[in-house]
Amino acid sequence: MSRRTRKVSATFGSRTDVGCVREHNEDSLIVAPPLYVVCDGMGGHAAGEVASEIAVNVIASNAPAFPDATALGQAVEEANLAILRAAHEGVGRAGMGCTCTAAMIENERLVIAQVGDSRAYLLHQGHLQQLTRDHSLVADLVESGQITPAEARVHPKRSVITRALGSDPHTQPDLFEINVETGDRLLLCSDGLSSMIEDDEIEGILVHTADPQLAASQLVNAAIAAGGLDNVTTVVVDVTGFAEVRRKKIARKTKVTAALLVVLLIAIFGGAAYAFNFMTTNAAYLAEQDGKVAIYQGVPGNLLGIEFSHLVEVTDVSLDDLQPGVANRLKGDGLRVDSVDDARDLVETYREEAAGREEVPAGEGANASSGASSASSANAAGSSSAANASRTSSAASSAGTANAGNGGAA
Numbered sequence: 001m002s003r004r005t006r007k008v009s010a011t012f013g014s015r016t017d018v019g020c021v022r023e024h025n026e027d028s029l030i031v032a033p034p035l036y037v038v039c040d041g042m043g044g045h046a047a048g049e050v051a052s053e054i055a056v057n058v059i060a061s062n063a064p065a066f067p068d069a070t071a072l073g074q075a076v077e078e079a080n081l082a083i084l085r086a087a088h089e090g091v092g093r094a095g096m097g098c099t100c101t102a103a104m105i106e107n108e109r110l111v112i113a114q115v116g117d118s119r120a121y122l123l124h125q126g127h128l129q130q131l132t133r134d135h136s137l138v139a140d141l142v143e144s145g146q147i148t149p150a151e152a153r154v155h156p157k158r159s160v161i162t163r164a165l166g167s168d169p170h171t172q173p174d175l176f177e178i179n180v181e182t183g184d185r186l187l188l189c190s191d192g193l194s195s196m197i198e199d200d201e202i203e204g205i206l207v208h209t210a211d212p213q214l215a216a217s218q219l220v221n222a223a224i225a226a227g228g229l230d231n232v233t234t235v236v237v238d239v240t241g242f243a244e245v246r247r248k249k250i251a252r253k254t255k256v257t258a259a260l261l262v263v264l265l266i267a268i269f270g271g272a273a274y275a276f277n278f279m280t281t282n283a284a285y286l287a288e289q290d291g292k293v294a295i296y297q298g299v300p301g302n303l304l305g306i307e308f309s310h311l312v313e314v315t316d317v318s319l320d321d322l323q324p325g326v327a328n329r330l331k332g333d334g335l336r337v338d339s340v341d342d343a344r345d346l347v348e349t350y351r352e353e354a355a356g357r358e359e360v361p362a363g364e365g366a367n368a369s370s371g372a373s374s375a376s377s378a379n380a381a382g383s384s385s386a387a388n389a390s391r392t393s394s395a396a397s398s399a400g401t402a403n404a405g406n407g408g409a410a
């Protein structure tokens, strides 16, 4: 039997056993969410096995994709005709047949198509309820008040069924459409379970066994412990309904969100690493090193002891040759430029300025002090060689120095 399994809102378990007396297991079952079927074969000499197997194969092929009672009923009717056809063609034995309880469940909707005395039960809020009505002689006798349910369990004709697949081409299943709730539990079983143990015992096992597979197995164990006079088959389906759908939806969203977060973090860290690398391999700055102007590649500072720059070279330009403002910056945070080449260009400028100042004659230095570019040039003019100027007017020289200094600072 093959059927493509769809993702549905249920968890389930199942087990079938030959029991303690029978030589063959003539029960067949389908557990292919959202479809679950139990068929109990009859006909003797293993013919019942053939009939129940034909039934499950035909139902698996013809069942609708979603719970639809009418369509499921039609699949069961097809199974009935297929068994009749097979018997007519000499497959199995004439008169072979089977019961059939077929259920489909999705979210909180349950549909059932049923023929014979295999049952569907629903455990709702801890209470077991038989959903299907047995098509059997004793069920008719109980309903007409001729015998009690207790008497039916030991009635000599308790195995006589009044409707089965394989006996009449016009046989139609009873159809049920039921709204179930999350937390409910569906049980399908052959009469090898329901004839061997009481409903109270079935209820107790279903209530106290959380795992559906274990529950299905425990039910079979109980039937065997009670004598196992018949083949016994159980299918237990937990209704997880919309809660399960919601859980899967949230799980999907969480996965997508986590993936996006990972991508975002990779982008942030990747971008930061790229920017840091770009900065440290392209940027440069000038700083003081042993009284000289030094060129560094990168940016000033460090993180956890990791420096963001390295020394490229210590130039021959002394900080004493620079304007005081520039020298102070180099002693402090450094003077940032775009590249090492720019740093070298700037150092060259300083070098030329310093050389230019050394070449300026003393007398011109005083005159030029009003427009001079550095305080040191003005100092040189006023202190070393402009003796005449200082002798003739020390006040003028001081004023010139002060002006020069202001000019240089500006």
Ligand code: MG
Residues within 6 Å of the ligand: 040, 190, 191, 192, 230, 231
């Ligand atoms: Mg049976």
